[in-house]
Amino acid sequence: xxxxxxxxxxxxxxxxxxxxxxxxxxxxxxxxxxxxxxxxxxxxxxxxxxxxxxxxxxxxxxxxxxxxxxxxxxxxxxxxxxxxxxxxxxxxxxxxxxxxxxxxxxxxxxxxxxxxxxxxxxxxxxxxxxxxxxxxxxxxxxxxxxxxxxxxxxxxxxxxxxxxxxxxxxxxxxxxxxxxxxxxxxxxxxxxxxxxxxxxxxxxxxxxxxxxxxxxxxxxxxxxxxxxxxxxxxxxxxxxxxxxxxxxxxxxxxxxxxxxxxxxxxxxxxxxxxxxxxxxxxxxxxxxxxxxx
Amino acid sequence: xxxxxxxxxxxxxxxxxxxxxxxxxxxxxxxxxxxxxxxxxxxxxxxxxxxxxxxxxxxxxxxxxxxxxxxxxxxxxxxxxxxxxxxxxxxxxxxxxxxxxxxxxxxxxxxxxxxxxxxxxxxxxxxxxxxxxxxxxxxxxxxxxxxxxxxxxxxxxxxxxxxxxxxxxxxxxxxxxxxxxxxxxxxxxxxxxxxxxxxxxxxxxxxxxxxxxx
Numbered sequence: 001x002x003x004x005x006x007x008x009x010x011x012x013x014x015x016x017x018x019x020x021x022x023x024x025x026x027x028x029x030x031x032x033x034x035x036x037x038x039x040x041x042x043x044x045x046x047x048x049x050x051x052x053x054x055x056x057x058x059x060x061x062x063x064x065x066x067x068x069x070x071x072x073x074x075x076x077x078x079x080x081x082x083x084x085x086x087x088x089x090x091x092x093x094x095x096x097x098x099x100x101x102x103x104x105x106x107x108x109x110x111x112x113x114x115x116x117x118x119x120x121x122x123x124x125x126x127x128x129x130x131x132x133x134x135x136x137x138x139x140x141x142x143x144x145x146x147x148x149x150x151x152x153x154x155x156x157x158x159x160x161x162x163x164x165x166x167x168x169x170x171x172x173x174x175x176x177x178x179x180x181x182x183x184x185x186x187x188x189x190x191x192x193x194x195x196x197x198x199x200x201x202x203x204x205x206x207x208x209x210x211x212x213x214x215x216x217x218x219x220x221x222x223x224x225x226x227x228x229x230x231x232x233x234x235x236x237x238x239x240x241x242x243x244x245x246x247x248x249x250x251x252x253x254x255x256x257x258x259x260x261x262x263x264x265x266x267x268x269x270x271x272x273x274x275x276x277x278x279x280x281x282x283x284x285x286x287x288x289x290x291x292x293x
Numbered sequence: 294x295x296x297x298x299x300x301x302x303x304x305x306x307x308x309x310x311x312x313x314x315x316x317x318x319x320x321x322x323x324x325x326x327x328x329x330x331x332x333x334x335x336x337x338x339x340x341x342x343x344x345x346x347x348x349x350x351x352x353x354x355x356x357x358x359x360x361x362x363x364x365x366x367x368x369x370x371x372x373x374x375x376x377x378x379x380x381x382x383x384x385x386x387x388x389x390x391x392x393x394x395x396x397x398x399x400x401x402x403x404x405x406x407x408x409x410x411x412x413x414x415x416x417x418x419x420x421x422x423x424x425x426x427x428x429x430x431x432x433x434x435x436x437x438x439x440x441x442x443x444x445x446x447x448x449x450x451x452x453x454x455x456x457x458x459x460x461x462x463x464x465x466x467x468x469x470x471x472x473x474x475x476x477x478x479x480x481x482x483x484x485x486x487x488x489x490x491x492x493x494x495x496x497x498x499x500x501x502x503x504x505x506x507x
Contacts, residue, residue, distance in 0.1 A: 185375040188342050191362040192369040193389040194440060203388075207379040 054269065061262045069263035074239050078248040079267065081156070085244060086224040089163040093171035093220035094213060101175025101216075102201065106184060122169040130165050131233025134158070138234075154236045159244060162230035167220035174219055178212025179205070215279050222275040225268065294318045295339065295444055295478055300348035304334045312348070312502045314495055321470055321477045323487040325505070326497035332480040333372075335497070336446050339478065341365045353443050353476075365444075368437030368475070372449045374429040376421035382432050383417040389440035407435045410469060427458040431465065438473060445470065447479040451486060463489055 069075050104116065122130060137143050138153050152158040182205055190200035206213075228246035235242040237251055245268050252261035294317055301310040309331045316322035326332050337343045339350060341362030350358045357365050377385060386404040395403075408414045411431045421429060430450055437445060450466070451459050467490055470477050479490060487494050494505040 183373075183375065185371050185373065186377055188337075188340075188362070189369055189371060189375050189436070190377075190388075191342065192340050192365070192367055193436070194363045194392045196363060199392060204377055210379075 057262055057266055057269065061259055061266065065259040066263045066266065069260040072260065074243060075248050075260065075264060077240050078243045078245050078264070081159070081243065082225060082245040085156070085160050085163060086221050088160050089167050089224040090171075090217045090221040092160070092164050093168040093224075094175075094217050096168055097171035097175040097216055097220070098206075098209075098213065100172050101177075102179050102205070104172075104176050105179035119169060119172055122166050123173075127166065127227070127229025128233055131162060131230035134162060134165065134230060134234045153234065154238070154242060156235075156242065158235040159231050159242055162234045163224035163227045165230060166227055167223040170223050171216040171220040174216035175209070175212060178209050178216070181212075182208050218275050218278045222272060222279075225271055225275075294351070294353055295322065295476055296349075296351040297335075297339070298349040298351065300335075300338065300350060301346040302331065302334050302338045302343060303346050304331075304343065307331060307334065309335065309497070309500055309502075310347070314502055314504075316476055316478055316493060318353070318476050319474050320492040321467075321479065321490055322493050322495065323491035324478060324480045324495045324497070324502075325482060325484070325487055328482065330497045331500070332482075332497060333448055335502075336448050336478065336480050340367050340369045340446050366440075366442050368440070368442035368445045370430070370433045370437045370445070370447045370450050372452055374421075374433040374450075376424075376429055376432055376436075378421050381418050381420055382413060382424075382435075385432050385436040386417075386439050388436065393440060403439060407439060410472065411435045411465065425458070426454050427462055430454065430462050434466070434469065438469070438475070441473075443475060445475045445477045447477065449481055450479070451481070451483070466490060 100119065104112070104119075125133075135153065138147060138158075143152075146152065150157050152161060186204050186208075187197075187200040190204045191197070195203065226246065227244075228250065231242070231244060231247065232250070237243060237247045239251065243251065245264055248264045249261045249268075252258070252264065294315065296316075297312050297314045299310075300312045302308075302312070307329075312335065314322075314324075324332050324335065334343060338345050339352075341357070341360060341364075345358055348358070349356055352365060352367070377388070380388065383404055386407050387400045390400045390403060404417070405414075408417055411434060413428065413431050413435065416424065416428055416432075421432070424432065433450070447466070451462055454462060463486060466479075479486070481487060495502055496505050
């Protein structure tokens, strides 16, 4: 077929497949190898950096240093306080995150966007600012009144409050994503079957949110474990009193005891990896979505 | 009987007004119309899941316009079945009765009766993720009928079934609705389904609802 005739055919019948064979013959697809290799190189830079940090930590300390740090009364106190405060923080976070997550997922109301932004403030605010803000809050009349019943500033309850301020925001995000992923249709069916909204929530929604709740709890626990800035400002760094694991790292470093600081850091790495594995085990994208913020 | 008197419904920018309809007691009504013409919104308004902006909804002679969904006595089967993913089929059939705190023996009897009626005796201890499309629709129907509602609302219950299963569930619907003597309103866009099942057909077109045929 001449070019002129082919043109004429295309003009009269644009859907014809005539001439396509020639186009397909000329079309050569580039190799995918450079693309995949590029992805691998860029990814490996970050992964190697993470692995390198951990290996450097491990090579810096010896089992003897590690055991010596664990024998220290102060560090044992810090580990105990960290474990207790983080567990309480995780429970308190869930207590608040489940209702807020459900409310934000299921209801539309005036000012919802503003409320959503407020809930993100603890995530985006610098940790030191959170600590300072708490300190100022507890200097007001309302704060002083609370202090009369529960001592907060430079006390253990203050550690839990400082951890909770940040950890709860992550738990709220996780729970909201979890509830977003559960179709409201099932609740609607439950309502037609005779349920009140609260019965539908407890019997239909909550059992389905089980994995999300576990993910939110572990995420809150992990965030609380790593919290340092707000605790330092709001609760201080008094040994055997308001010392949690990140505070121990800071105090050991400040007196030049790097081996002990690394040993405590490694303990925190082990705890973080354990929590990460738990979150992975509970699966679901809920926690990952929250981490994307 | 299902009766709508000059009902107005709104969902976002979507709006239907002056809708009137009557499905006589124990009849099988089919509501047809194009996609996004408001069939599902209207069905949800009848079920009490959306509020009517104006007009009256009469169910079995009782003004149900302002009743909550739980108080309307309607069995509802949504398009995707919306089975409770953490519950067994047995629990689906007993759920509405447990909510009403029915005696254990009568719950067991009702579950057995429904399982026999719908041919799902063999899957009572299974959970929704392992069920076929036809089985899921049977379970959704059983769950909707468990508390012996006098009205049944079906939202495209056969929409996502293959051809063989479609015909099978269609026959089942026809038989079950006759046997349990329930007034039914079935939403679909399939004329084929309407011909097989309907005692009366309604169509929404350009925001106007009209009775097509007896």
